Amino acid sequence: xxxxxxxxxxxxxxxxxxxxxxxxxxxxxxxxxxxxxxxxxxxxxxxxxxxxxxxxxxxxxxxxxxxxxxxxxxxxxxxxxxxxxxxxxxxxxxxxxxxxxxxxxxxxxxxxxxxxxxxxxxxxxxxxxxxxxxxxxxxxxxxxxxxxxxxxxxxxxxxxxxxxxxxxxxxxxxxxxxxxxxxxxxxxxxxxxxxxxxxxxxxxxxxxxxxxxxxxxxxxxxxxxxxxxxxxxxxxxxxxxxxxxxxxxxxxxxxxxxxxxxxxxxxxxxxxxxxxxxxxxxxxxxxxxxxxxxxxxxxxxxxxxxxxxxxxxxxxxxxxxxxxxxxxxxxxxxxxxxxxxxxxxxxxxxxxxxxxxxxxxxxxxxx
Amino acid sequence: xxxxxxxxxxxxxxxxxxxxxxxxxxxxxxxxxxxxxxxxxxxxxxxxxxxxxxxxxxxxxxxxxxxxxxxxxxxxxxxxxxxxxxxxxxxxxxxxxxxxxxxxxxxxxxxxxxxxxxxxxxxxxxxxxxxxxxxxxxxxxxxxxxxxxxxxxxxxxxxxxxxxxxxxxxxxxxxxxxxxxxxxxxxxxxxxxxxxxxxxxxxxxxxxxxxxxxxxxxxxxxxxxxxxxxxxxxxxxxxxxxxxxxxxxxxxxxxxxxxxxxxxxxxxxxxxxxxxxxxxxxxxxxxxxxxxxxxxxxxxxxxxxxxxxxxxxxxxxxxxxxxxxxxxxxxxxxxxxxxxxxxxxxxxxxxxxxxxxxxxxxxxxxxxxxxxxxxxxxxxxxxxxxxxxxxxxxxxxxxxxxxxxxxxxxxxxxxxxxxxxxxxxxxxxxxxxxxxxxxxxxxxxxxxxxxxxxxxxxxxxxxxxxxxxxxxxxxxxx
Numbered sequence: 092x093x094x095x096x097x098x099x100x101x102x103x104x105x106x107x108x109x110x111x112x113x114x115x116x117x118x119x120x121x122x123x124x125x126x127x128x129x130x131x132x133x134x135x136x137x138x139x140x141x142x143x144x145x146x147x148x149x150x151x152x153x154x155x156x157x158x159x160x161x162x163x164x165x166x167x168x169x170x171x172x173x174x175x176x177x178x179x180x181x182x183x184x185x186x187x188x189x190x191x192x193x194x195x196x197x198x199x200x201x202x203x204x205x206x207x208x209x210x211x212x213x214x215x216x217x218x219x220x221x222x223x224x225x226x227x228x229x230x231x232x233x234x235x236x237x238x239x240x241x242x243x244x245x246x247x248x249x250x251x252x253x254x255x256x257x258x259x260x261x262x263x264x265x266x267x268x269x270x271x272x273x274x275x276x277x278x279x280x281x282x283x284x285x286x287x288x289x290x291x292x293x294x295x296x297x298x299x300x301x302x303x304x305x306x307x308x309x310x311x312x313x314x315x316x317x318x319x320x321x322x323x324x325x326x327x328x329x330x331x332x333x334x335x336x337x338x339x340x341x342x343x344x345x346x347x348x349x350x351x352x353x354x355x356x357x358x359x360x361x362x363x364x365x366x367x368x369x370x371x372x373x374x375x376x377x378x379x380x381x382x383x384x385x386x387x388x389x390x391x392x393x394x395x396x397x398x399x400x401x402x403x404x405x406x407x408x409x410x411x412x413x414x415x416x417x418x419x420x421x422x423x424x425x426x427x428x429x430x431x432x433x434x435x436x437x438x439x440x441x442x443x444x445x446x447x448x449x450x451x452x453x454x455x456x457x458x
Numbered sequence: 459x460x461x462x463x464x465x466x467x468x469x470x471x472x473x474x475x476x477x478x479x480x481x482x483x484x485x486x487x488x489x490x491x492x493x494x495x496x497x498x499x500x501x502x503x504x505x506x507x508x509x510x511x512x513x514x515x516x517x518x519x520x521x522x523x524x525x526x527x528x529x530x531x532x533x534x535x536x537x538x539x540x541x542x543x544x545x546x547x548x549x550x551x552x553x554x555x556x557x558x559x560x561x562x563x564x565x566x567x568x569x570x571x572x573x574x575x576x577x578x579x580x581x582x583x584x585x586x587x588x589x590x591x592x593x594x595x596x597x598x599x600x601x602x603x604x605x606x607x608x609x610x611x612x613x614x615x616x617x618x619x620x621x622x623x624x625x626x627x628x629x630x631x632x633x634x635x636x637x638x639x640x641x642x643x644x645x646x647x648x649x650x651x652x653x654x655x656x657x658x659x660x661x662x663x664x665x666x667x668x669x670x671x672x673x674x675x676x677x678x679x680x681x682x683x684x685x686x687x688x689x690x691x692x693x694x695x696x697x698x699x700x701x702x703x704x705x706x707x708x709x710x711x712x713x714x715x716x717x718x719x720x721x722x723x724x725x726x727x728x729x730x731x732x733x734x735x736x737x738x739x740x741x742x743x744x745x746x747x748x749x750x751x752x753x754x755x756x757x758x759x760x761x762x763x764x765x766x767x768x769x770x771x772x773x774x775x776x777x778x779x780x781x782x783x784x785x786x787x788x789x790x791x792x793x794x795x796x797x798x799x800x801x802x803x804x805x806x807x808x809x810x811x812x813x814x815x816x817x818x819x820x821x822x823x824x825x826x827x828x829x830x831x832x833x834x835x836x837x838x839x840x841x842x843x844x845x846x847x848x849x850x851x852x853x854x855x856x857x858x859x860x861x862x863x864x865x866x867x868x869x870x871x872x873x874x875x876x877x878x879x880x881x882x883x884x885x886x887x888x889x890x891x892x893x894x895x896x897x898x899x900x901x902x903x904x905x906x907x908x909x910x911x912x913x914x915x916x917x918x919x920x921x922x923x924x925x926x927x928x929x930x931x932x933x934x935x936x
Contacts, residue, residue, distance in 0.1 A: 269685065
């Protein structure tokens with residue numbers, strides 16, 4: 092292991108203890124018949140061990156079999172609602188779904204909590220409290236749409252949004268219908284420019300790398316810029332948010348407007364990027380919102396084995412909230428394991444990109 | 459270590475993302491290639507008009523001279539390449555090392571490119587049917603017989619998504635710079651060498667650097683080329699062809715399914731054409747779209763297949779430095795296995811016999827540590843129905859197909875180069891009328907023997923320019 096300072100080592104150790112304690116609480120909650128959800132209570136019967144006794148720390152989660160993607164597809168969605176949260180208003184958020192049944196996650200307050208935590212990481216001078224937002228991303232059954240609106244409200248603002256169906260975009264690309272895809276993208280950008288020009292005093296924006304490019308260039312074509320629209324802070328994310336793209340955007344698209352990278356999804360919440368440091372040469376390192384979610388970078392051939400720091404592996408995600416328990420979900424991404432950091436004293440990940448075995452078949456749309 | 463930057467309208471750009479190009483046999487890293495991103499092209503598109511403006515400052519006549527000088531530099535000079543330099547011999551070695559093509563074939567391709575660059579005047583004269591070339595600069599002019607003409611550039615630049623495995627295709631875009639159209643190039647990931655060397659040669663010969671952009675990169679870069687350029691040339695497989703077929707903004711190049719047809723009047727003398735047939739199959743390692751993949755005859759099919767198999771079957775892999783090397787390896791893992799399996803499956807169909815097997819002294823598929831070879835394969839099909847009767851692979855492969863002459867044209871399908879050997883006027887006329895044949899040779903011409911004065915898959919003049927009406931005075935009363 093690469094050496095870290097004694098101070099940081101102490102923080103890492105304390106964070107690990109908090110994580111282990113959190114794991115015990117979460118396991119007790121999800122496998123107690125009074126509070127757990129039907130799915131896990133039923134699954135417990137087939138595990139061959141009693142999680143409430145056998146799982147005492149984070150490493151003990153390896154005793155669970157691999158979490159299967161397919162368990163998240165189809166209903167009834169109620170099987171995921173913990174007894175302890177029964178009666179609360181439930182949201183369903185979906186991922187995928189261009190063809191076939193999408194994966195879905197039921198949520199009550201997790202999405203709000205995740206974005207409230209994320210809000211704490213945003214610099215107020217770039218994302219001023221009370222200012223309005225533009226959510227230039229997917230609408231429909233995606234968590235992002237509501238989450239960004241909540242983020243805006245949490246920070247005292249109002250969020251404007253556009254209509255964007257990413258499933259349609261993926262279908263157009265798969266059909267090779269690029270002209271239609273471009274027309275749809277232009278339609279989305281037109282909506283954004285209309286909102287930005289309508290006097291709503293929008294200063295903050297979420298968008299995707301492709302849409303940011305399209306927006307910036309459309310504005311340039313009109314003799315304007317992102318800065319001139321009044322936007323001062325952008326957060327953006329996805330596997331296309333590479334160091335090279337980050338630099339390209341900073342150098343050529345943003346005209347000095349602040350942008351911060353994020354990595355997230357419906358299962359995990361939102362991982363935060365290490366603050367921009369010129370010394371990092373645009374390397375983007377993310378840290379999961381531990382202990383609510385944990386990212387590990389694991390060997391391609393053994394998902395229970397962490398890779399060394401700086402080494403490449405597949406992203407393994409564990410979600411540990413009272414609403415959702417997902418141990419060891421293998422993400423469709425890979426990246427490099429990064430050292431803990433003062434602000435986030437646990438492992439990070441950099442260079443996230445589509446898992447090489449899936450990359451050939453992954454269609455990246457506008458979102 | 460050689461590092462090759464992105465070229466943005468002549469200016470080198472160092473990217474944070476680099477890919478390594480490696481020797482297919484040794485794994486040695488030959489260069490690090492800086493990678494563009496799609497957004498970069500979209501940003502640079504805004505300055506595309508400058509490329510044509512800069513080129514239009516130089517008369518076409520002068521650009522033709524520069525092309526000739528560039529040809530000489532490309533063939534003979536040590537030219538700057540990224541952080542280093544590259545001699546002609548190093549060029550051949552590197553191109554061979556990353557594409558698998560034997561070095562002597564790389565050298566032959568250099569000469570082909572040189573020929574085109576040094577015969578640009580004749581080529582443009584042929585492709586424009588002798589028009590005064592300043593018509594393309596000004597957009598209009600009067601031709602020798604006094605008729606007003608207008609040719610308007612469809613795009614200030616030509617975008618190109620080039621292949622990784624066929625160094626032979628570059629001749630297609632060489633007339634573009636002399637026509638005062640800029641270049642936006644996405645080189646193939648394994649064949650970065652020709653675009654960079656050619657661009658440097660052009661610039662050293664006096665072509666303005668701002669006329670050429672080279673963007674190595676991934677799929678998003680290819681997509682951005684297609685999106686941002688109003689005229690693009692793309693190379694790919696059948697899927698790519700289907701995707702862009704009929705799109706007037708795209709000239710798509712892919713498998714050629716090139717063929718030799720022996721008419722009933724000459725087929726009994728098939729031995730006279732054995733050299734022609736064998737060369738059409740095997741030259742350039744059978745890799746090109748202009749290599750023959752089908753020989754269609756009404757009789758003697760089995761004998762012809764056997765004679766070709768005797769000649770080509772024994773050909774095996776040799777080191778890429780060997781001047782006798784005739785085979786290029788497959789450097790993409792699994793590709794040769796898949797192709798060989800497809801052929802084996804095809805041979806299970808009724809009426810298909812692989813004839814080479816008995817002359818080969820070994821299997822078709824020869825696996826090596828970092829690459830695989832497929833040895834020449836000749837099959838005999840007793841009818842046009844089997845799948846292999848109309849298949850093309852990237853190695854010396856041909857089906858000898860039994861087919862009555864009167865059914866040939868309705869059975870051969872889309873054909874890039876058709877060499878028909880016949881003296882029958884009626885059959886010749888039918889061949890001339892067949893719209894599914896692109897390049898037609900009537901007579902004993904190897905399918906690879908291209909005359910650069912002839913258009914290839916469409917005339918590039920028609921692709922880059924629009925012949926439209928233009929008047930400066932009222933037409934005669936009528």
